[in-house]
Amino acid sequence: MDIDKVFKALADPTRRRLLDQLHSESGQTLGALCEHMDMTRQAVTQHLQLLEAANLVVVVWQGREKLHYINPVPLHEIHTRWIAKFEHGRLDALHNLKQTLEGPQDDNANNKT
Known part of the structure; x- marks a missing residue:
């Protein structure tokens, strides 16, 4: 390409x-x-x-x-090369911030009836 x-x-x-x-x-x-x-x-x-x-x-x-x-293939290749790799760091940072603010989540606590 x-x-x-x-x-x-x-x-x-x-x-x-x-x-x-x-x-x-x-x-x-x-x-x-x-x-x-x-x-x-x-x-x-x-x-x-x-x-x-x-x-x-x-x-x-x-x-x-x-x-x-x-x-759409060339657009996807641009996204993969120039955009997606920069998103991982931000998504990881948001995930870590969410965990820090909300504390550890216990999946069993959410499933109690």
């Missing part, structure tokens, strides 16, 4: 909006995507080409229709 292409594609608000549209309804044609954009069909095509180059959008031909689908 070329991470630079992914970040470049995500840097543009128009491309993020296209991804949002594909997330809400995947498998849209160019015409359907253009309905929600305030730009020419050619401009939308150029944005989609950058999203395809970054592997964020996958195209499937169905007869004469070209359907666009979101590919």
